Amino acid sequence: MPRVSRLVALSTAALLTAGTAACSPAPSSDEDGGSGDWSTVTVEHALGTTKIESEPERVATVNWANHEVPLALGVVPVGMAEANFGDDDGDGVLPWVEERLDELDADTPVLFDETDGIDFEAVADTRPDVILAAYSGLTQEDYDTLSEIAPVVAYPETAWGTPWREMIELNSTALGMAEEGARLVTDIEGRIEEAVAEYPAIEGDSAMFLTHVDTTDLSEVSFYTTHDTRTRFFADLGLTAPESVASASAETGEFSLTRSAERADSFDDVDIIVTYGSAELVEALEGDPLLSQMPAVDDGAIVSLPGDAPLGTAANPTPLSISWVLDDYLSLLAEAADGQQ
Template structure:
């Protein structure tokens, strides 16, 4: 996971809304970077091709210097034992420098130095990325525009999102990164282990099975709710835990390609779900909403089946799940959901 998106084009606004609405809504790199792959190649390299939204990218030599620009690409890379030479700073949920807690923990575990950071809030810093001398650029969890993809591809082989911006499933992203690194078997093992972890959590909580859930936020610059749709990472993770997406969500109107559907608070009576899970941009926003009469009239809220988050790191960990953040955040998430199912949240 990297930082908040960049310029305020329509796609940028989509990314900005995703980061902020999840309550999820540095130094410029100018050297060659400190990070390096943590494991050496154990065989000859064979060229690989990764298909994606803008066509395909061929990687003809084993990547040694990887740069990540996608939200969670660096975390997936670290879980595969490879340290990027540079990555985008997280200006929302990172520390004062822009490093995320799970990344720092993994770097410490690997005994590796921190990668160089660059800021993407105001645009893709192509020159700064080029200064890192990458031989692979990863942007699977991003809204990378085609022009930017072409600019970055002139620097090094670049892999953007696979199908739709911001919507590459963590499993697909992991396998694509593994393929690009020549570590497909390792990537499959990571996917299997992470899916096994989720399956174990679901097995420990059979009460989740068939229970309806609605994941939502407050839409930025409005008072509307935004309910996450099929294909959104948050909704997908909840379904992997055994929950069923509340049917009313599929009845809401959403823009083409959107990851959430808005619902005016005036129509809060349409929120029909066993459990309501919400992300808030700030504690103040959360407190204001939770004190409002209309919010208290929602059945799940009135019955103690509502869970709210306002911690940026937790929000980002859930909003862009990956093999590193899922174990990092899952214990609290599952405990909170279990209490909500019982009406004790």
């Protein structure tokens, strides 16, 4: 890629203005200035094998939420992706990330604008020792270009399909903090278990997540499959995947599917519907002659999340957002289960 030479040959000015803080905990140094107790870390992923031969001191992250892993572990990245979904105050940082930065008494890292894809030059300007992207949609070309800057950890199997536990596992391993990452997973699981116990009414209910519902044309219904991290989060919350969604998901590797509204009766096994939208969307579903026949719609068991607000964003679970959203999300699900929404 012709950009590569520009990425590697950084200007003096860029070096002086590189990212604000942060590094992993300072390594013990040997006579050569390296870490005395670091062993090379090898991470296999869908786009290759990455070797991290020295302890990272400057951590950059790209794509959605990867920065939450080092932050949760007390490491402030030198650069991270700017939030472009659910950012209610327009500062490029989601509220649970801002709270964690405040807890660490840290400035906001350099924010990478990924509106038109990864800003390779901006990433290179932060001079990272490692680039975390365990939850991402990196192409092979993206990966190869980033690898010219620093070792890159990509997703394990499928683009945008890494569950939150594996995101933590891969990214923490790359930092040499695998044990801390495992403890983080255990801690989050404990918080989830404690919160779910307060809402026994939803335990065992089946849920589906409708997506991209067009209130002006309800002839088709799109929904996230069980491959998507939003629907996988249902299991953490004590919900189950209805057989109608599970069987359809088994036939594809896609994250969403579309069905004709004429087949709405196939979703008779859905107890709760979650979707992005407003009261107008709920009214449209309830007023549609076909979709209103779905038991979940008929019962009013619909959770409509604000797609452009943090609450809707957190339905896609990430290491820091889970604790932030748990009570609100569970409360909405419980209300829907009771047909109160």
